Amino acid sequence: MGVAIPETDEAAGTNESKAIGGYARARALSPEERREIAKKAALSRWNAEVPQATYEGELQIGSTTVYAAVLPNGKRLLSQSSFLLALGRSRTPKAGTGALNTVDDLPFFLQAEQLKPFISEELRRSTIPIFFRNSKGQRSVGYDALLLPMVCEVYLKFRDYCLEQTRKIPRNYRHIIHACDTIMRGFAHVGIIALVDEATGYQEVRDRNELHRILEAYIAREFLPWTKRFPDEFYKQLFRLQGWQYSPPLLRRPRRVGQLTSMLVYEQLPPGVVEKLREKNPVVYKDHRRKYRHHQFLTENIGNPHLEKHLASITTLMRAAPDWKTFKRLFERAFPQRQTQGELWPQDDSNETEEKGEN
Numbered sequence: 001m002g003v004a005i006p007e008t009d010e011a012a013g014t015n016e017s018k019a020i021g022g023y024a025r026a027r028a029l030s031p032e033e034r035r036e037i038a039k040k041a042a043l044s045r046w047n048a049e050v051p052q053a054t055y056e057g058e059l060q061i062g063s064t065t066v067y068a069a070v071l072p073n074g075k076r077l078l079s080q081s082s083f084l085l086a087l088g089r090s091r092t093p094k095a096g097t098g099a100l101n102t103v104d105d106l107p108f109f110l111q112a113e114q115l116k117p118f119i120s121e122e123l124r125r126s127t128i129p130i131f132f133r134n135s136k137g138q139r140s141v142g143y144d145a146l147l148l149p150m151v152c153e154v155y156l157k158f159r160d161y162c163l164e165q166t167r168k169i170p171r172n173y174r175h176i177i178h179a180c181d182t183i184m185r186g187f188a189h190v191g192i193i194a195l196v197d198e199a200t201g202y203q204e205v206r207d208r209n210e211l212h213r214i215l216e217a218y219i220a221r222e223f224l225p226w227t228k229r230f231p232d233e234f235y236k237q238l239f240r241l242q243g244w245q246y247s248p249p250l251l252r253r254p255r256r257v258g259q260l261t262s263m264l265v266y267e268q269l270p271p272g273v274v275e276k277l278r279e280k281n282p283v284v285y286k287d288h289r290r291k292y293r294h295h296q297f298l299t300e301n302i303g304n305p306h307l308e309k310h311l312a313s314i315t316t317l318m319r320a321a322p323d324w325k326t327f328k329r330l331f332e333r334a335f336p337q338r339q340t341q342g343e344l345w346p347q348d349d350s351n352e353t354e355e356k357g358e359n
Contacts (some may be wrong), residue, residue: 004229046054050205052133053140061086061186064179069134069142077130077142084109086148086304088179107143109347111155118157135336152180211272218273218303219280223296229304230261230295234311237318241327255288264314266294268335269306 053069066082078086087109105125106245110119126147136141148321159177168179197203232248238260239246266274277294284291298304317334321327 002057004294010326011082050131050133050139052137053135056135056336059189068145069132069140069190071130071132075130075143078145078148080141082127083148086179086183087151088175090098102244109297110151113157115154118154123147123154126150135333137333138223147185149184152183153247155180156184214270218269218299218306219276220297220299221301223281224291224300226296229293230311231315234315237315241321241324242317258288264331265307265310268310269303285355 049344051071051073054072055070056185057068058065059068064082064086066086067079068082069077071077083204089109091262106116106119106124107129109122110116110127126144130142130144132140132142156175158173159169194203231245235248235257236246237255238257243258254329263275266277274294278298279295280297281290281292283289295304295307298307314331317330321330
């Protein structure tokens with residue numbers, strides 16, 4: 001079996017003609033020349049402005065935990081190391097076989113001659129590595145998440161062909177084929193659950209139940225007596241970065257302190273928590289004050305411990321920043337998923353004073 005060159009005619013248009021011309025030029029080059037061209041192209045992508053993931057998380061596929069990310073344009077990615085682990089390979093490519101190295105426009109895990117008859121043009125176009133930065137700003141390489149089942153299909157088609165022709169699977173492919181079979185079975189299980197949930201409308205109920213469980217864990221049934229939760233250092237560093245004079249005790253403070261506290265602290269709790277806090281503890285005074293502190297409505301075992309750990313992280317970032325601009329950059333890098341973006345940061349002129357805000 002061989003890889004067929006796409007056929008074309010005059011009606012196919014110039015795009016397909018260019019593609020065939022590209023294949024012809026690529027085949028005229030030596031493997032070393034193709035690798036060097038691919039490397040230069042990849043490095044140019046690093047030098048360009050690469051996107052930063054807006055959402056990150058982990059998903060379980062069989063016994064493997066896979067790192068996933070979503071870019072601002074909605075592109076779903078799997079990190080290269082997770083991708084390789086899922087396929088039963090080492091998470092670190094061997095020297096000279098990473099994302100910067102391709103042969104015939106294929107990554108190293110699809111370069112074996114035995115696999116090429118099962119590789120479609122759609123798959124070939126999907127194998128381009130995607131360069132991005134994770135939530136901490138570190139450079140990362142990933143692949144379109146849809147590539148994983150497509151690669152698995154290649155190995156499983158190769159398995160079926162081997163069994164049909166020789167009734168044996170080459171030993172060096174067995175562990176990869178086993179991993180691919182496990183992945184596809186896992187996808188089938190997750191897929192049918194998602195389809196049933198969507199078809200029956202249970203997806204919305206499931207999401208509401210999840211929110212209810214979060215609120216149950218974080219929001220106390222009755223408000224707690226006031227206890228000091230915000231350390232003086234938090235205010236000291238906040239005032240320093242704002243260019244305000246800090247002199248405790250802070251009996252009155254700019255309203256901006258409450259706005260920043262809401263954004264930097266309470267809005268970073270799990271989704272739905274700050275909205276529930278505002279519902280239980282509404283503004284009741286004309287000067288925008290609330291009757292209680294928000295943390296009086298957080299649970300003692302989960303809500304307030306999470307709040308205090310987060311406060312420690314925010315205070316550390318503020319202490320490390322020489323100015324407000326630097327702190328904003330550090331904050332957006334440390335908390336990309338729940339951050340308030342750009343113009344939604346509280347305005348610098350919100351300097352009316354308050355006695356009780358959201359902190």
